[in-house]
Every structure is written in structure tokens, then in C-alpha cells.
Amino acid sequence: MAAETSFANASRRPRPLTLVAIVLLHLAAIYGLARAFAPDAVASVEDSVLSTITVTVETKQFEPPPPPEPEPEPDAGEQGNEGRKAVPREVVAPEPRIVVKPAPPAPKASSTGAADTSGARDQGTGTGAGGTGTGTGSGNGGSGQGGGVATKPEWIGGRINNARDYPIPPGGRQARVGTEVVVKVTVGTDGRASDCSVFRPSPDAEADAITCRLVVQRLRFRPATDAAGNPVAAPFYWRQRWF
Template identity: 45%
Template sequence: MPAPDLKPRKRARLIIAVAVLGLHVAAIVALVAVFAPSLGDAALRPVLQAVNVTLATPSPPPPPPPAPRPSPSNAVAQAQGAAAPPAKKARPRAVAAPAPRIVIATPPAPPVAGEGAANRAGASAAGAGTGAVGIGQGTGAGGSGTGTGGGGGAVKAVKIAGDIVSARDYPRRTRDLRLGSAVTIALTVGADGRPTACRIVGPSRDPEADRITCDLATSRFRFRPARNAAGEPVISIYGWQQRWFTPERN
């Protein structure tokens, strides 16, 4: 038969002995705490004193070293490098502009107006037939123009080219609406003699014909530009009246 295993029994006995010993120690500590508390304090005081640690206050850091003083050679060098006093300001010499030369040109003689009922500069003589300029008989008769300009030797603008004399320039469907009426326009004539703008100042009964008259006058008319007292070409306003007459029947 195999021998019985004795290790578990020994282990159990050892555990029981340790437990009994712990109970005895706990009972002794309890009795001391109840009947002799001063004895317990005396026993624990060395342990508590051993745990207390005194922390030393750190010493302040040493002061920074003083800044080095400049040597005499550096002081001399800085004194020598000082800025020089400001220089004197230069005053420009006054220069007078030359007096402008004024050239007064002799204005040309005004053109001779044609003989007719028109009494405004730029009007042509009276005539008969379709498209006659001035006061004429026909469905596309033109009108008279007026220039602008001040006195004192100034010269007004003069129309030298371009006319509106054909009835085909206007729409046929509004013919009866505009016959017997007239439109007055104001042309802005540039210094080069070309119209640059047109404004209707006296409309007729046909607004479409008024607009066409402005377009035709701007594109066809050319002028001798107006001049000021010094003889220089200047911008001016030129008035033009376009009339539509009913043709006479014999």
C-alpha cells in the first residue's frame, strides 16, 4: 500500500497555528489599548517620530553679476561717431514764367446770305421744287439754321456742307402727320467742324421724323467752326429748323 500524503495535513496545522497566534496578538493589543493607553502611545511614538521629515527652505539664488563697464577706448569711439550738425537748406531760385503771347487773328468776313424770306445766317435762297432748302415748295423742303457765338470779335459757326432735301429720308406712312409742321434742333459743333450731339428743342407732330432729322444733321452737316476773340476754334451750338410743306397743286 502507498504511504499516505502528509503535506496537506502539515499545511492545515500551520495555518491554524498562525491564526491562533494572530488572535492572541489582537487580544493583547486590545487589552493594552483599554487598560494601558499610555503604554500604547509610548510604543507608537518612536514610529511616528521616525516618519516626521523636516523640509529645509531652499536658499535664494545668487544675485546676477554686474554688467561690465565700457572701457575708455569704447567711450572715445562712441564720441567720435556722433552725427554731424545739419547742413544748410538750399533755397531754389525763383523762376518767372514767360508772358504768354496772344495772337489776335483777323476774323473772316461773314458769308452773304441768299435773297429770300429766310432772315437767319446759313439759310439758302428760296426755290421751288421737291427738297429745296429754305422756304420752298415741295414735300421735303429744308429749313434755316442759326449759329451761336459771343461778340468782341468772335465768329459764329457756318454750315458749309450737307443738306436734308429728299422726302425719301422720312417714312412714307407718317407723311400726312408731319406735313405743314417743323422741328427745331440744336447741334453741338466741335472745334473740328463736325456735329457731336443733337437735341430737339422744338418738336413737330411726328416724333419719328424729329429723331431722323437729328440723325441726318449729325451725320451730313459740316461746319466752319466758331472762333473766339483770339481766333481759336471753339465748340458752339448751332440751331437748325426743318420744315415739311404741302406741295402746291395747279
């Protein structure tokens, strides 16, 4: 009988998991009451707790792959030789009575040459004539814009290193750790960025869009210059990495 009573008393004891669940329910009820009657105090405590969790954001200039080498332009054609001066032959062509097949005309005046006609020709037979060539030409000038970028844009100011600039993604901030995005902007002659686009996206499209906006708003650059030292607009690639 004593053994049965002891077993009954033991079965009525609460289990550890039950105790944990009861404690969590009490804590949730207390937190809900605090949020309802003292929201400012709860928000202050939450900010102090979140401020202890920091995320380091590293920024680094991204060098894009070099552009492909331009294809070599074809060599300019040379001017052709002038036509040779023809000398008529000694034979004079008689007037035929019946023409079956026209033969090359003989010169009207006889001489010691071998050509059918006399005089100098207007054009030669090469790629260019004595006057105006008909080949590929010598190519004195092009029709492009010319010039080019002598120096690239250089980042000189502004940073994107505050974790509060980016919302917490699903799964927490740790879900973004170790990822990066590369955006492309156009740096104008005033050193400001514009026309931002995502060149190499990260897994978080919302963070990529925020990075584009912050690059245009915060970063400042030294503009690119041409061969004469004048500032010109040029592309710039920015890499944003999260740690």
C-alpha cells in the first residue's frame, strides 16, 4: 500500500518541461503588460539591447574587368600607279566590207608601238588611279569622338558603414553576413554619382537597392580626366560587403 501511495505522489509532480512552459507564459504576460502600459520604457530597453549587437560593414573599391582589346584597323590602301602611255602600232586597219566579229580597233596613225590606241589614259588599273584612288584609301581622319579617359574616377569621401541603414532581413542580420553587392554608377564632372545600377547582385535585393541610393547620396569622387586634363564623365564600380 505504501509503495502505491509513493508512486501516486511521484506522478503528480510537475515535469521540468511543464515548469519551463509556465515560466515562459508568465514572462510573456509580463512583457505584454509592459508593452501595453509602458511602451517607451520597453522601447528604451530594446534599443539598449540591440545596440550591444554590432555588425561591421566593410567597403572597398571594386575594379571591373578590363575592357576587351580593340580590333586592329585595316591598313590604308595605297594609291595605284598611273596608266602607261600607249604607242600605236605601225599597221593601219583596213576598212572591212563584211564584219563578222569585231576586232580590237587599230590605231589611225601608224607608229612603232604595240597598243591599239594612242595617248595617255585617264586612270590606271590598280587600287587607286593617278588622280583619285578607288581603293581603301589612306584614311587621314576618323569619324569617332576621339580622345578617351586618361585617369579613372577616384573615391575621396563618404562612407556606408552603419548597420542601421539596412533593415533586418528574414532570418536576422546573420543571414546577410558574408555577402556583397557591386553597383555601377556614372561619376560626373562635378564628382557626384548618378545612374546607379546593380552590376553584381547579393542575395538581398532590398539591400542592393539601398546601397545604390546611399552611394548616390553619400559618396563623393574625383572625376576622371581626358588626355588634356579636362574632367569627363566615366563609370565607377562600388563593392559593399557585410560582416
